[in-house]
Amino acid sequence: MDERSVFEYKIGLLAPSRVGKSTLIASLLTEGQQQLAQDSSVHLLTADRPTKNRLGATYNLVSGALKARMFEPGVVPSTSDPSWFRLLLEARGQDLQIRFDMLDYPGAWLEGAGEGTEDEQKWNECEAFLADSSVLIVPIDSVLLMDSGDENAHLLASHLSVFQINQAVLRWAKNRRELSGEPAMIVFCPVKCETYLSDSGSLQDHAGALRDKVVDQFSDVLKTVRDAAPHAAVRYLPIDTFGCVELVSARWIRAQGSPGGKMLMPKYRVRPPGRIVRKGLDDLLTLLCRQLIDTARAQSERATASRQTAALHSRSYAELREGFFRDLWLNFNGERDRRRHAAASDERLFAMSQQTTQSLFDVLTALAGRESGPRLHHLS
């Protein structure tokens, strides 16, 4: 790790297990890297080895399955421990690095609301992280929403963990309200949407139905956000992480431990020629960057103001005339130099704060500047 300063940006991921969070983050990384491919001054990369290993493994599993035209659910193993994805955005010649810290909130924890978790410390870390995140992403399994069938409609809320998500969102929203000067955003991201949206090659267009179902199923969560954090932005953004797969069928199978004792088992086909066409991830990246800029601006302005005050105070104190003998004494014992040194240090910190804010804008311009695509909707 180099010695450059790091700006940390916390993002919470809320979804039950098997929704495809790892795949989502791996795709986000790949998409970001592709978007920045033309710009040699900015890089997006994994920030640590665990993230690198996990995303690498996910990528290999997915691309292997697509090449073999065999896409089976469960091929991407689900995450059982809390883990952090850390992506690093860095600009050449800049002293600042931006780190996206994304907590892959363990689905199992969410489903059990953390109860029975032996590692109390990890649970507390998760809670603290969520409270600190200015952005929440809620990935939603579209197949569950769209193709679970009327006869099992009563199981849908349980399988989507709507109650648990609502509880977590409530805690997050309350924290955001306390920091109402800071931006807050929650993004509902239906994933595995390739079958329902026609812009990635599907022959049917159920975009409206999908959105209606999300709004219907998560109406309580939406209400929670509106009540507890009215200033928070609520976005809807369906995401295709593969683009070239399509649901063949889905049937409920017995599964001990799942709500209702069963789970929906989808079966996919790979649409020839099996080339990945991601949709919505560019919009997600743009959303995150814009949000990051807003957050950073607020934080930076606060820090800059405070450092400017400190610098002015230090300088004024350093140069303060206290009478002839007193001044002579201060010069003699070195106190004057010490004060001047401290004032110079505070002035440097102030200058650095200004520089950090500027650097953030410089780094994120490429990603935050693009227009949003048609998939993105405002829900508030």
Added chain:
Amino acid sequence: MSNISTAIDALLQARLRQLPEVQSESERWHTLGEHLAELDDALADLRVHTTMDAELMTSLTLPQLTEIQLAVGQAADSFRVIASRFTRTTVNIGVSGAARMGKSTLLQSVSGLDDNQIPTGHGIPVTAVRSRIFHSPTVRRAELEMHSPESFLTAVISPLHAALDLSPAPRTVAEFRDWVYPEALPDTRHRVLLTRLRELQSALMSYEPLLTGGVKTVPLEEVRPFVAYPTHEEISKAGERVGRAYAAVREARIECAFPHEHVARIGIVDLPGLGEVVADAERRHVAGLRNEVDAVLVVKRSSDTSSFFDETDTAGLGLLDEVRGFVRSTGEFAYLVHNTDPDKPHLAENLRGDLLRNVNGGEPDRFFTVFETDVRDPERVGREVLGPLLKRMAEGLPVMDAEVLAGTRSQASSVRDRTRLQLTDLRRALDQVARRAGVPEEVNEAKAAQLRSTIARRLRVLVGELAAEAHGSVLDQGFGEAVEKAYEDVLGWIQDGFGKGADTWKEEALTCMITEGHAAAFAGPEFSRIRVEISRRFAALDDFFTARLTAAWDRTAALLAAECGALFQDDDSGQEDSASGSDDATATATATPSARSGRDVLAELAELFASSSQPCPGLASAVNSLLDVRLEYRTLLYPRVRPDLAPLNLQVTHPDTGEQMQQVAVPLTAEGAEHLHELFNSLAEQAAFRIQRSLSQEAAVPAVVIHALVEQFEDTLIRSGTSVMEFRRFVRSYRNDLWPAEFKGIDEANSRFARVLRVTQDISKALEEGQR
């Protein structure tokens, strides 16, 4: 085309134009005959009822009914005969005359055929089978209508037996073969007939295999043995074993080119010889004439033995007069052909004089036109007979047709008047019966109101139940199961290599791809086949729909039977056990006669509504509308799932851009066939899954449709504008059956009375229609 041909064509066209009207007249008289028969039956039924006294019984007897029935039957038959005449595409000329007068020779001269097709003989009869000969410029053939064993026995053997007083006639060909006939009979005529019968028996082997029924076509050159008796030479040579193929032939139709003018639409009918020693000859003669000929040529030859018009000839003309019917003059229908021999002018002179004096009353052609010719000379026949005859027919036939039609209508009209008169008498008698057996109208109205409101209450309950089933939160489990079953069936078929076995499928795909050089050759038709098969398999849902509809009919029938149950009881089941008249709105399906389906009960109720003495068309229509419904996957759900099959196509359309996209691109190798199989599998399975999903969303549809149907039925039956009135009518007609305990006796008579009334109305209606 000559003037004569044009006139004949115009005549035939005019006949065809009149045909539909004549046919419907025939049909109307036939229907009237059926109504009269039913009236006879219904009156007999009413007369024997216990409440009838002797006076009423007498007043309900129509003495002229049988006679009128006969006259109506004759009117129907007359119109049928005219229709048959108007159906023909030719003008037919019958050729008649006693044996050995030159009839067959005349036929030869007209048709251009020779002895090999129309045999002539000197001194012995030769024509064994009746022939009809038609002009055809291109075809030369004979179509033989063959006897079946049964028709042979009925039409050939039985008349001979009857004429010989040998009864009974044999019932099978085997019996005929073994029949022992007397060696000889004293009476000369009988002797001839017996000889003919024995000849047929001894030659049975030669024609038994030909008793096949149907039509046999033979070249004209081979037709002789089928239409003529064997010659003297043949009999001498073969003795009793001589072949008699003609015995198996019912009739011959010959087509050939006539060597004359104006013959394009002409047919010649060879009629059995008058005075010929054939059993039943005269009756057959008349029967043939009535239906099939427009004019008759009676051939008379002047010869050493017969140069005057004898009794047989007179009798023949008498028969023709019978056939003439409503044609004003026999002379327009029958013509005499005087067959002269140029070598014996004195004989011709004798007959000419006899015809003038005895047939035409001393004035030439006064009653009958006489054509004089030598029938052996085709040229003279054409000039002296055919030409003048066709000219007369072209002018006279339209007049004859009009006379026949007008005469028949006039006769029918008098039958109609007589029938009306009888109906007037009958109505008077029925009024008398009604007065004695009447029930006060207020009682009737009260019962009708009670019946209507009770049925209304029951229907409301049923409609409420159906509404709950249609709009309630509970899904129709049966529908889900039926959809799932059809879905599993489709999946099984897909997994079985689309019904071919996966390996065979791939093999076929590979072969076709390599042969045709591209995958589309296989994929295109295969997509179509799979689409059709998937749809067909989901159509198994029809069984479910049928079951639901049947259940709805059963429930509706049960509630109606709870109120009108006695109407549906079998005659022998006894009305005492009936559950009718109950006020209990919770009566169960057991009220429906157990052995009968709800549909049958409803159909019977509709019939009862429609056929009651005072018809209830609104109520009948309500029931019929409920029954006239089919719930089908094809019409009900197919439009909703059809888009799910769209991906099963070689080319698909992108929903946003409208761009056509090719779905199949695989190498022409075994691996390519494998890929193709995977692609088809996944697309077919996906289509099946989507259809299953789409159908699941329509689970409420059958119940909604059924609810709407029964609700509409309730509305029409109970709340239509005529409901109150028609319930009263219904009760008037069937109150005894509905409430046997209250109206015993009187109303039993009432239902019989109602039947008579209804038939009387039918007859009046038929008479009015006839007059229009």
